[in-house]
Amino acid sequence: MSEHEADLQARSPWALHDVKTATIEPPDGPIEADVLIPGSKSFTNRALIVAALAQGTSRLSGLLRSDDAYWCIEALRALGLSVDVDGEFVTIQGVDGIWPNTQGRVYTGAGGTTARFLTSALAAGAGDWFVEGSKRMNERPMGVLLTALQALGADITPQSERPDTLPIRLKTTGLHGGRVQMSGAVSSQFISGVLIAAPYAKAPVAIEIVDHIVQRAYVHITLDMMREFGAVIEADESLSAMRVAATGYKGREYEIEADASTACYFWAAAALTGGRVRVQNLSYQTRQPDVRFVDVLARMGCVVDKDGHGIEVRGPKQLQGGFTVSMKEMSDQTLTLAFLAPFADAPIDIIEVEHIRHHESDRLAAICETLRKMGIRVEERADGVTVYPGQPQGVRLSSYDDHRVAMAQAIMGLRVANLSIDDPGCVSKTCPMFFDKLREIGVNAHLV
Numbered sequence: 001m002s003e004h005e006a007d008l009q010a011r012s013p014w015a016l017h018d019v020k021t022a023t024i025e026p027p028d029g030p031i032e033a034d035v036l037i038p039g040s041k042s043f044t045n046r047a048l049i050v051a052a053l054a055q056g057t058s059r060l061s062g063l064l065r066s067d068d069a070y071w072c073i074e075a076l077r078a079l080g081l082s083v084d085v086d087g088e089f090v091t092i093q094g095v096d097g098i099w100p101n102t103q104g105r106v107y108t109g110a111g112g113t114t115a116r117f118l119t120s121a122l123a124a125g126a127g128d129w130f131v132e133g134s135k136r137m138n139e140r141p142m143g144v145l146l147t148a149l150q151a152l153g154a155d156i157t158p159q160s161e162r163p164d165t166l167p168i169r170l171k172t173t174g175l176h177g178g179r180v181q182m183s184g185a186v187s188s189q190f191i192s193g194v195l196i197a198a199p200y201a202k203a204p205v206a207i208e209i210v211d212h213i214v215q216r217a218y219v220h221i222t223l224d225m226m227r228e229f230g231a232v233i234e235a236d237e238s239l240s241a242m243r244v245a246a247t248g249y250k251g252r253e254y255e256i257e258a259d260a261s262t263a264c265y266f267w268a269a270a271a272l273t274g275g276r277v278r279v280q281n282l283s284y285q286t287r288q289p290d291v292r293f294v295d296v297l298a299r300m301g302c303v304v305d306k307d308g309h310g311i312e313v314r315g316p317k318q319l320q321g322g323f324t325v326s327m328k329e330m331s332d333q334t335l336t337l338a339f340l341a342p343f344a345d346a347p348i349d350i351i352e353v354e355h356i357r358h359h360e361s362d363r364l365a366a367i368c369e370t371l372r373k374m375g376i377r378v379e380e381r382a383d384g385v386t387v388y389p390g391q392p393q394g395v396r397l398s399s400y401d402d403h404r405v406a407m408a409q410a411i412m413g414l415r416v417a418n419l420s421i422d423d424p425g426c427v428s429k430t431c432p433m434f435f436d437k438l439r440e441i442g443v444n445a446h447l448v
């Protein structure tokens with residue numbers, strides 16, 4: 001598959017379908033709005049998988065209805081689970097670590113969370129499965145995770161020429177537990193995956209991190225949720241060593257919080273138009289790292305209210321640049337920042353995000369190609385970019401089959417006439433309702 005060709009098989013019935021192009025009209029004045037954001041992808045897929053493993057019934061509310069969640073639910077159903085979805089509510093009969101269907105194909109879609117967490121959860125049970133993802137997911141790294149699961153007792157045979165990616169054949173009679181050393185430098189999801197499975201190992205699992213974890217906050221989200229479902233864990237704030245007891249999970253009622261990553265596009269809309277956007281259903285206290293994007297916006301001259309009901313961003317007359325920022329801990333917002341950067345009064349250096357080359361697209365390449373096509377000067381390094389000020393030209397852009405590329409490009413369209421985005425349906429991975437939400441805050445978004 002070429003980088004720009006969409007894998008439409010990975011779009012679910014919940015996706016935005018049959019749309020070829022999105023065109024965003026720059027608004028006449030500042031965007032002024034209050035908005036409610038849909039459920040978090042990260043919380044949705046963790047809650048689905050933990051509830052599936054657990055003993056007893058769980059009822060989840062605030063489900064994100066997106067492709068990532070859909071394929072996670074479908075995979076659980078293929079494994080024989082009863083998963084009942086009613087709007088934003090889900091009822092799951094947990095299997096207490098024993099998967100009813102012990103054979104067959106498990107399809108993860110394009111979701112890194114499903115691919116990494118479900119593969120691990122499967123390994124903790126017993127069965128013989130063929131696990132594969134979307135075309136892009138089958139290229140994304142899995143090596144550190146697969147090696148850790150093998151060290152804990154799973155039998156994994158790669159089903160392509162690459163030993164470190166999906167598809168794989170996974171044969172297992174359960175994880176024996178013990179110590180395992182892992183790198184967190186490529187993806188925090190490898191660590192979260194082993195953690196999620198660990199309560200169903202036959203003995204405690206101790207994980208030692210040999211280097212550092214990109215986006216450590218997501219591992220905290222994992223640990224918090226595991227504890228809420230009854231897991232017993234020892235871990236310090238630095239997460240260099242973690243130990244999980246073999247106690248299983250208990251089903252429960254669980255409320256999924258709103259998605260901080262999705263919220264950022266709406267705050268960015270305020271930043272770019274000198275407007276005001278309040279996300280009503282998120283608190284700065286969330287563990288989701290992307291909430292801290294508002295601090296980057298404050299550095300650019302925005303006024304941020306984090307203490308009221310929700311979080312509000314007010315944009316300045318002129319965005320400020322002239323700084324270097326590590327986006328390592330909130331790297332899903334690298335694209336958003338890079339596409340705001342041309343509108344700042346001085347260059348912005350984004351550093352320490354090499355790992356985003358392995359996300360839904362090579363995101364650093366997508367930033368550079370997009371901005372250059374629009375006439376903006378940008379320098380690419382292995383682990384980041386420098387974006388220079390300028391007025392981007394309205395052109396036709398590829399969305400790289402990457403939801404965050406498309407959503408961040410759409411926000412740029414608030415200041416660029418005649419900007420169009422190909423295959424905007426890729427937003428469905430985490431936010432099929434993205435263009436409806438844009439309309440809700442007063443943006444004219446045309447989909448054809």
Ligand SMILES: O=C(O)C1=C[C@@H](OP(=O)(O)O)[C@@H](O)[C@H](O)C1
Nearest residue numbers: 042113187188189214215218332
């Ligand atoms: O655990 C999670 O829910 C996530 C972890 C991060 O991935 P990496 O650690 O692979 O960068 C993040 O980019 C992704 O959107 C969600």
Ligand SMILES: C=C(OP(=O)(O)O)C(=O)O
Nearest residue numbers: 110111112113332359404
């Ligand atoms: C990297 C992302 O997703 P995932 O790794 O969960 O597929 C993302 O949502 O930006």
